[in-house]
Amino acid sequence: MPRRWRDPHGRTRRELEPYCSEFLATYIDAEGKLEGTNLEWFRELRTATRHTITAAGGITTDEEISALDTLGIHAALGMAIYRKVFPECFS
16 A cells, blocks of 8 residues: 555554545646656555545556556546547546
8 A cells, every 4th residue: 555645643554544425636746747647646545445535646658547547546637638538528
């Protein structure tokens, strides 16, 4: 499991899980860079919980969205929408 999965008070995912219905997980090393995300990080995260996960941080291609979907993970796009990386969304 990614080591940094803690809330600001140091509680782990396992401690928080009973109080959550899903998780928004951001791969901060790629956030806003439009250079792609770390799919392996999200694969590892998927094995850590059965809760719904929404992935964010560096998601830039259809292939990444498809790979996340195959893992049962939703994708949140930020800078990719702002910078119109997916022009078909703006026609």
